[in-house]
Amino acid sequence: MLIVQKFGGTSVGDLDRIQNVANRVAKTKAQGNDVVVVVSAMSGETNKLVGYAEHFSKNPARAEMDMLLSSGERVTASLLSIALQEMGYDATAMSGRKAGIQTDKVHTKARIQEINPQVMHEALKEGKIIVIAGFQGVNENGDVTTLGRGGSDLSAVAVAGALKADLCEIYTDVSGIFTTDPRIEPKAKKLEKISYDEMLELASLGAKVLQNRSVELAKKLNVNLVTRTSFSEEEGTLITKEENIMEKPLVSGIALDRNQARISLQGVKDRPGIASDIFNALAQAEVNVDMIIQNKAFDETTNIDFTVPVGDLSDAKDVMDNFIKNGEIKDDSYNEDICKVSVVGVGMKSHAGVAAKAFSTMAENNININMISTSEIKVSMVIDEKYAELAVRSLHDAYELDK
Amino acid sequence: MLIVQKFGGTSVGDLDRIQNVANRVAKTKAQGNDVVVVVSAMSGETNKLVGYAEHFSKNPARAEMDMLLSSGERVTASLLSIALQEMGYDATAMSGRKAGIQTDKVHTKARIQEINPQVMHEALKEGKIIVIAGFQGVNENGDVTTLGRGGSDLSAVAVAGALKADLCEIYTDVSGIFTTDPRIEPKAKKLEKISYDEMLELASLGAKVLQNRSVELAKKLNVNLVTRTSFSEEEGTLITKEENIMEKPLVSGIALDRNQARISLQGVKDRPGIASDIFNALAQAEVNVDMIIQNKAFDETTNIDFTVPVGDLSDAKDVMDNFIKNGEIKDDSYNEDICKVSVVGVGMKSHAGVAAKAFSTMAENNININMISTSEIKVSMVIDEKYAELAVRSLHDAYELDK
Numbered sequence: 001m002l003i004v005q006k007f008g009g010t011s012v013g014d015l016d017r018i019q020n021v022a023n024r025v026a027k028t029k030a031q032g033n034d035v036v037v038v039v040s041a042m043s044g045e046t047n048k049l050v051g052y053a054e055h056f057s058k059n060p061a062r063a064e065m066d067m068l069l070s071s072g073e074r075v076t077a078s079l080l081s082i083a084l085q086e087m088g089y090d091a092t093a094m095s096g097r098k099a100g101i102q103t104d105k106v107h108t109k110a111r112i113q114e115i116n117p118q119v120m121h122e123a124l125k126e127g128k129i130i131v132i133a134g135f136q137g138v139n140e141n142g143d144v145t146t147l148g149r150g151g152s153d154l155s156a157v158a159v160a161g162a163l164k165a166d167l168c169e170i171y172t173d174v175s176g177i178f179t180t181d182p183r184i185e186p187k188a189k190k191l192e193k194i195s196y197d198e199m200l201e202l203a204s205l206g207a208k209v210l211q212n213r214s215v216e217l218a219k220k221l222n223v224n225l226v227t228r229t230s231f232s233e234e235e236g237t238l239i240t241k242e243e244n245i246m247e248k249p250l251v252s253g254i255a256l257d258r259n260q261a262r263i264s265l266q267g268v269k270d271r272p273g274i275a276s277d278i279f280n281a282l283a284q285a286e287v288n289v290d291m292i293i294q295n296k297a298f299d300e301t302t303n304i305d306f307t308v309p310v311g312d313l314s315d316a317k318d319v320m321d322n323f324i325k326n327g328e329i330k331d332d333s334y335n336e337d338i339c340k341v342s343v344v345g346v347g348m349k350s351h352a353g354v355a356a357k358a359f360s361t362m363a364e365n366n367i368n369i370n371m372i373s374t375s376e377i378k379v380s381m382v383i384d385e386k387y388a389e390l391a392v393r394s395l396h397d398a399y400e401l402d403k
Numbered sequence: 404m405l406i407v408q409k410f411g412g413t414s415v416g417d418l419d420r421i422q423n424v425a426n427r428v429a430k431t432k433a434q435g436n437d438v439v440v441v442v443s444a445m446s447g448e449t450n451k452l453v454g455y456a457e458h459f460s461k462n463p464a465r466a467e468m469d470m471l472l473s474s475g476e477r478v479t480a481s482l483l484s485i486a487l488q489e490m491g492y493d494a495t496a497m498s499g500r501k502a503g504i505q506t507d508k509v510h511t512k513a514r515i516q517e518i519n520p521q522v523m524h525e526a527l528k529e530g531k532i533i534v535i536a537g538f539q540g541v542n543e544n545g546d547v548t549t550l551g552r553g554g555s556d557l558s559a560v561a562v563a564g565a566l567k568a569d570l571c572e573i574y575t576d577v578s579g580i581f582t583t584d585p586r587i588e589p590k591a592k593k594l595e596k597i598s599y600d601e602m603l604e605l606a607s608l609g610a611k612v613l614q615n616r617s618v619e620l621a622k623k624l625n626v627n628l629v630t631r632t633s634f635s636e637e638e639g640t641l642i643t644k645e646e647n648i649m650e651k652p653l654v655s656g657i658a659l660d661r662n663q664a665r666i667s668l669q670g671v672k673d674r675p676g677i678a679s680d681i682f683n684a685l686a687q688a689e690v691n692v693d694m695i696i697q698n699k700a701f702d703e704t705t706n707i708d709f710t711v712p713v714g715d716l717s718d719a720k721d722v723m724d725n726f727i728k729n730g731e732i733k734d735d736s737y738n739e740d741i742c743k744v745s746v747v748g749v750g751m752k753s754h755a756g757v758a759a760k761a762f763s764t765m766a767e768n769n770i771n772i773n774m775i776s777t778s779e780i781k782v783s784m785v786i787d788e789k790y791a792e793l794a795v796r797s798l799h800d801a802y803e804l805d806k
Contacts, residue, residue: 015458022459052482055418056425057489064488064496068481071474078471079455085467086460093467098545142501 001166002034002124006134006156009043010173011230012076018042021171021230022083025129029089034124036163038134038156039080041072062107066136066146069108070096073133073152081131091129094119096144099130100162101137101155103145110137110145112154112217115162124163132159150211157214161221168223171230174209176237177202179401180254184392187402191252192235195242198252201344201378215239242346250354251345251399254392258339258385260290261313262370265320267301267330274328275304281319287312290340291373291382301330305371307382310336338370341391342380343399355379361398367391404569405437405527409537409559412446413576414633415479421445424574424633425486428532432492437527439566441537441559442483444475465510469539469549472511473499476536476555484534494532497522499547502533503565504540504558506548513540513548515557515620518565527566535562553614560617564624571626574633577612579640580605582804583657587795590805594655595638598645601655604747604781618642645749653757654748654802659795661742661788663693664716665773668723670704670733677731678707684722690715693743694776694785704733708774710785713739741773744794745783746802758782764801770794 005025012018021039029035049068053060077093084091100116123130134152139145147154153170160168175190177199182188194202196219203212209227218225218239228236242248268274275294282289292306308316313334323329348354358379362369367390371382383391396402408428415421424442432438452471456463480496487494503519526533537555542548550557556573563571578593580602585591597605599622606615612630621628621642631639645651671677678697685692695709711719716737726732751757761782765772770793774785786794799805 015455019459049478052418052478053485056422056482056486060485061488064481064484067477067496067498068485071477074470074474075452075455078467079459081467082456082463082471083459085464093470095470095547144498 002036002163003028004036004038004156004160004163004165004168005171006038006152006169007040007171007230008152008173009040009046011171012039012041012080013043015079017230018076018079019083022080022087024230025080025084026087026089029129036120036124036130036132036159036165037080038132038152038159039073039076040134040152041069042076045072045075063143066107066144069146070133070136070144073135077131077133081129084129084131089129090127091131092123093131093133094123095133096136096155097138099132099159101158103137103139103147105139105141106145107143108146109148110139112137112147112158115158117159117162120159120163150214153211153214154217157217157221157223157225160223161217166224167226168218169226169228169236170210170214171228172209173229173231174227175229175232175234176227177209177239178253180392180396181256184256184389185254185396187396189402191237193238193240193245194252195245195346196239197242197377198344198346199239201342201375202253202255210239245346248347249345250347250351251343251401252347253344254395254399254401255342255344256339256388256392257342258388259310260307260338260340260382261310262305262307262335262338262382263313263316263320264333264335265304265329266332267297267299268304269328270296270300270302274302277328278304278319278323281322282308282316285315285319287316287319291371291380293371307338307340307371337385338382339385339388340380340382341388341395342378343395344378346377348378349376357398358395361394362391365390365394367394405439405566406431407439407441407559407563407566407568407571408574409441409555409572410443410574410633411555411576412443412449414574415442415444415483416446418482420633421479421482422486425483425490427633428483429487429490429492432532439523439527439533439535439562439568440483441535441555441562442476442479443537443555444472445479448475448478466546469510469513469547472549473536473539473547476538480534480536484532487532487534492532493530494534495526496534496536497526498536499539499558500541502535502562504561506540506542506550508542508544508548510546511549512551513542515540515550515561518561520562520565523562523566553617556614556617557620560620560624560626560628563626564620569627570629571621572629572631572639573613573617574631575612576632576634577630578632578635578637579630580612580642581656583795583799584659587659587792588657588799590799592805594640596641596643596648597655598648598749599642600645600780601747601749602642604745604778605656605658613642648749651750652748653750653754654746654804655750656747657795657798657802657804658745658747659742659791660745661791662713663710663741663743663785664713665708665710665738665741665785666716666719666723667736667738668707668732669735670700670702671707672731673699673703673705677705680731681707681722681726684725685711685719688718688722690719690722694774694783696774710741710743710774740788741785742788742791743783743785744791744798745781746798747781748802749780751781752779760801761798764797765794768793768797
């Protein structure tokens with residue numbers, strides 16, 4: 001098998017942990033696999049460099065930041081390669097450039113455009129273990145770029161796709177994807193497999209293990225992704241095509257997102273295009289709107305409720321103030337004490353009653369549902385934040401996810 | 404003027420010092436000059452990374468070391484560029500690769516083969532201050548290489564040569580080249596100008612300010628080199644072509660090298676080619692032989708004395724043991740308690756009596772001369788180490804270098 005293994009900052013947090021990673025990589029190689037490793041900077045290193053830059057400027061140039069920050073991953077890649085060589089393995093460290101990772105020109109948030117895998121193919125043909133500095137690539141000007149948050153995961157998935165790897169293992173400090181957050185529901189179970197789409201829903205609904213960009217890219221490139229921990233031999237969770245999952249569970253997991261605020265608009269002038277005007281203005285202010293509900297009022301106006309991440313709330317208020325000044329909205333109110341609980345599962349597609357069970361579970365526990373939104377594979381409900389844990393545990397029970 | 408300024412590790416040792424360097428660069432730019440800056444890693448950083456590598460291996464692969472160590476200079480270059488931008492200057496950080504520094508393939512000790520200055524020319528045309536990560540280049544495989552000890556000085560001189568810069572300023576923690584070590588002779592004076600050849604002699608004879616490689620390259624590329632300190636506004640020493648120095652002093656300086664050992668061979672078989680055999684064997688063992696004296700003995704044998712750096716002594720002994728085993732040398736003895744005192748000056752070429760004055764100065768102070776070697780511009784004497792300071796001070800006085 002050809003396996004890409006990606007190790008995050010905590011997995012390479014100090015020299016002993018890098019040695020630990022070397023042992024794991026060596027074991028995978030010794031089992032007869034070809035191995036390509038992608039590493040992050042040692043944890044703390046990137047923050048230290050950002051701190052250095054901020055000593056000089058609140059808004060340092062992005063090209064300089066890329067040259068600065070990309071050095072952390074190069075250090076880890078060199079050290080891991082040296083550790084593997086010392087163990088008798090033929091290893092070679094590569095920068096993003098050397099590995100052929102071409103990006104667009106957007107410094108600090110570059111997108112991978114193409115991977116030229118020729119140098120990697122040659123090294124693999126010679127039996128080498130390749131150790132790639134993650135998080136970075138090179139643009140058409142020959143300048144180093146970085147890929148933004150979760151960038152090393154993206155490097156790993158893109159490399160796995162370009163090399164048609166059998167597996168792309170993402171090592172973090174958590175051991176996989178759980179039916180829900182084990183800190184809330186101790187009976188939560190680790191999932192053996194989950195589909196890309198379910199993972200995307202779970203990730204966007206608050207599961208922190210993987211960034212959506214990486215899962216989307218894995219789906220696009222058809223990369224079998226595994227999240228697991230570098231701190232034990234425990235098996236992780238496979239994220240794969242829906243077709244690869246034989247027994248599709250009705251519900252895979254319960255997600256909780258506390259980072260939501262609700263905005264209620266009363267007395268919105270009921271003219272054609274008013275909703276479009278409001279949400280376009282929010283989009284231009286880069287406010288991420290999630291759920292939207294519109295109710296016709298008894299008079300000639302309408303009420304609109306929507307949710308945004310708490311961090312976008314103040315920007316959203318500024319936008320609403322303009323509409324109130326123009327007289328197109330009579331009044332608005334805000335509520336940060338809400339949360340969003342979601343039931344996710346591909347099995348819903350072919351089974352009725354999943355949503356109904358969610359609603360009745362809330363009712364049985366006297367939890368009022370403020371807003372509802374559904375898709376093919378999820379049901380999301382906005383409720384008062386104080387009921388968050390109760391809702392998660394009740395739903396986990398109702399769908400028998402501990403079984 | 405186009406000025407290349409190189410700042411070593413202590414000059415960029417912490418964030419405040421980097422800001423200090425930014426102020427100095429900005430001032431040079433504000434005076435109407437074009438400025439290209441070459442920086443080393445923050446002091447201590449390279450040693451830290453070497454320590455990391457040695458945690459894993461006593462003999463880490465050189466390609467990996469280059470990827471590891473080259474990151475330190477990239478960090479400094481990015482930070483200095485950010486500092487300059489924050490002060491309102493248009494600066495751009497460049498890796499060795501981006502600056503067009505092409506080297507051979509010898510990792511950790513690469514030699515600069517060519518500089519392609521096109522990208523630098525374009526940046527200068529746009530009025531930019533260029534900040535280059537020193538110590539590094541790129542080989543024909545596209546892999547990063549480093550230039551070995553004194554590598555950032557080499558980068559600066561090579562860049563100055565390629566850009567035909569008017570001046571290449573090397574900033575260190577000492578303020579220039581002195582007539583002798585001021586710690587030995589407080590009356591030592593800083594030289595205003597010195598020729599490449601004199602500097603080469605002084606450097607190889609113990610003056611630590613500049614490495615010979617950099618001075619040789621400056622001479623070859625006809626680069627006007629200035630050594631000065633980044634900690635004050637004090638003028639430094641200009642190292643330039645002999646023709647540029649109008650008043651040639653008889654003697655420019657007195658150098659002291661304590662790092663010498665003497666090897667005496669007695670009863671060397673007096674056959675043709677024996678000296679060649681001995682010194683070829685030493686060369687193959689990479690022992691650096693400096694001075695050599697051969698004396699015919701009364702019997703059919705000869706005596707040979709030579710000096711080597713103390714660090715090469717044990718390798719030299721191994722080589723000699725072989726000759727003793729073969730019966731070609733009867734006996735050997737070693738003396739580490741010696742030093743080499745040298746009088747250097749281009750004026751010697753046209754003035755007789757300089758060497759004679761050195762010898763008589765030794766005699767007046769009852770210092771026995773063990774070995775003598777002379778060149779066009781220097782007289783070197785090996786003496787007992789206990790006389791080192793006395794010899795330096797007496798010679799400094801005799802040639803009136805404090806005047």
